[in-house]
Amino acid sequence: FHSLTLEWNSLGMWEEGFSSFCQGLRANSFLQRLDLRNNQINHQGAEELAMALTQNTSLQELDLRWNNIGLLGGRALLNCLHSNKTLKRLELAGNNVPGDILKAVEQALDHNQDREAILSEAQNQVNILSKEVLSLKDEKNKQFMDFVDTVDKQKEERARSEKMSAARVSQLQEALDEQYSIMNSLKTKLQMTEAALALSEQKVHNLGELLNAMKQEQNSVAECHFRELQQQKQEGADREGRLLQDLSAASEKILLLRNQVDELERKCKVQQDQLLQVKQDLTSTTAELKLRAVEAEERLEMEKRKFKQSLEDMESLRVKEVDRLTQLMEASECSMHSRIQRLENIRISLEEELSRVKAAALAERGQAEEELIKVRSQARLEEQQRQEHLEEKLRLMTESRDEAQSCCLKQKEMVAEAQAKAKQLSLYADGLKRRLDELQQDLDSKEEEKVTELNKVKVELQEQIGHLEAERTAQDGLREKIAALERQLKALSSNHREALLDKEGEISLLLEKLRMKEAELSRVREEEAQRASFLQNAIMAYVQGSPLGAHGSRK
Numbered sequence: 001f002h003s004l005t006l007e008w009n010s011l012g013m014w015e016e017g018f019s020s021f022c023q024g025l026r027a028n029s030f031l032q033r034l035d036l037r038n039n040q041i042n043h044q045g046a047e048e049l050a051m052a053l054t055q056n057t058s059l060q061e062l063d064l065r066w067n068n069i070g071l072l073g074g075r076a077l078l079n080c081l082h083s084n085k086t087l088k089r090l091e092l093a094g095n096n097v098p099g100d101i102l103k104a105v106e107q108a109l110d111h112n113q114d115r116e117a118i119l120s121e122a123q124n125q126v127n128i129l130s131k132e133v134l135s136l137k138d139e140k141n142k143q144f145m146d147f148v149d150t151v152d153k154q155k156e157e158r159a160r161s162e163k164m165s166a167a168r169v170s171q172l173q174e175a176l177d178e179q180y181s182i183m184n185s186l187k188t189k190l191q192m193t194e195a196a197l198a199l200s201e202q203k204v205h206n207l208g209e210l211l212n213a214m215k216q217e218q219n220s221v222a223e224c225h226f227r228e229l230q231q232q233k234q235e236g237a238d239r240e241g242r243l244l245q246d247l248s249a250a251s252e253k254i255l256l257l258r259n260q261v262d263e264l265e266r267k268c269k270v271q272q273d274q275l276l277q278v279k280q281d282l283t284s285t286t287a288e289l290k291l292r293a294v295e296a297e298e299r300l301e302m303e304k305r306k307f308k309q310s311l312e313d314m315e316s317l318r319v320k321e322v323d324r325l326t327q328l329m330e331a332s333e334c335s336m337h338s339r340i341q342r343l344e345n346i347r348i349s350l351e352e353e354l355s356r357v358k359a360a361a362l363a364e365r366g367q368a369e370e371e372l373i374k375v376r377s378q379a380r381l382e383e384q385q386r387q388e389h390l391e392e393k394l395r396l397m398t399e400s401r402d403e404a405q406s407c408c409l410k411q412k413e414m415v416a417e418a419q420a421k422a423k424q425l426s427l428y429a430d431g432l433k434r435r436l437d438e439l440q441q442d443l444d445s446k447e448e449e450k451v452t453e454l455n456k457v458k459v460e461l462q463e464q465i466g467h468l469e470a471e472r473t474a475q476d477g478l479r480e481k482i483a484a485l486e487r488q489l490k491a492l493s494s495n496h497r498e499a500l501l502d503k504e505g506e507i508s509l510l511l512e513k514l515r516m517k518e519a520e521l522s523r524v525r526e527e528e529a530q531r532a533s534f535l536q537n538a539i540m541a542y543v544q545g546s547p548l549g550a551h552g553s554r555k
Helices: 015-027 044-053 068-080 099-195 201-327 331-364 365-399 399-547 547-554
Strands: 004-005 034-035 062-063 089-091
Touching: 034 331, 044 068, 062 201, 089 099, 099 201, 099 399, 201 399, 331 399, 331 547
Parallel strands: 004 034, 034 062, 062 089
Antiparallel strands: none
């Protein structure tokens, strides 16, 4: 229970009991509304209540009208509101509390209400934004993983190209080494030729020509290698340029995507309005379906009650007739057997019809099936009990059969009357069958209407779900902006909290100043009262001591 009403109980008359009540209120964390009107609570009780409210964190409404709280109790309650931030409503009418204290209390309560509203809104926004931030983080992680995969692929391609270039450089290095070995061999040959210069100068000229030719070949080979290296460098530069172009294209695509995100945000706003309208339509349709289901259940229950009443009437008539025919002969016994069989056949047919009704109701409501099964089991138990009772009566009838032979003529007339009544009962049973058939037809028509309505609602829901899925795909781009808004909200909430703290400090300072001013006013009032008493005494003494006063006294 979240509400407690204790008005007109004079709780303030017993101080110990009220103090224990305040201790319980201090420890309570479920009570939200407390009514203490007309309980003769004085300023001491108000102070105890204020002490309890400083530690209570659940109470939201407190009604203290028409008590004896006064100035001191009002101040105590005002002081407790500085530490209690959950109390939203405090009624202090008819307590002789000054107007300035009432205004301060109202300001504190308004401050609590504003604070709670702001905190609830901030909490809701934080929850919504946290959920969206988590989803955005997941998507960002997926995007980052995709980007990392693309970067890894580019790195692998670069590594392959570097491996190819290194292989080519190694081939060129091998060719240079071979040429260096050739140069070394030529140097050896030159040394040999220099040793043989003394032998023949002609050979030296020929060898010089050969050396020039070899140098030219080496220069041509070196130029070819240099050209190949330059070509490789140009290819690397071309690849770098291509990568830069790809990066610029990607940046342009990012800008285009941002523009698309802005457009999608606008579309999302429109779609959110459409979603609200769709939700309202869904709530209205569900309410209508529930009302129709409740009406159908109520009709079923009324029909069940009518059927039970008819069965009870039939049973009462049957019991009366059995009591009358306890002294009948074998003919009456046979007629009773035939009547019982007819009633059993009627009961079986009624049970079959009830089973059909139950099967139709099972398609819509599982709860209705359970109730019908319970009713059926109860009916079977009652019928079994009735059958046992009838068997006992039949046994008694067989015992009294010998005694009833003497009254045969009189009982024939009774049998004729009983047959007429049986015919009436059969007609009544036929009327009940017709009513059951009509009810079954009504139920079938209602079921068909409900099925058609449900199919229409399902088609509309599927269309709306398709629209919602398209809107969800469009809303994925908005989540980055939501993250930025979340940061702004956090900053605003922090600034707002700081501002609230500053305002609370200012309010506390103002309250202290008010207390100081009230103390000064009380001192000034006391001094003025003393001065007025002194002046009054002085005037009285002056009047008594003046000649006018003496003359008046003489007269």
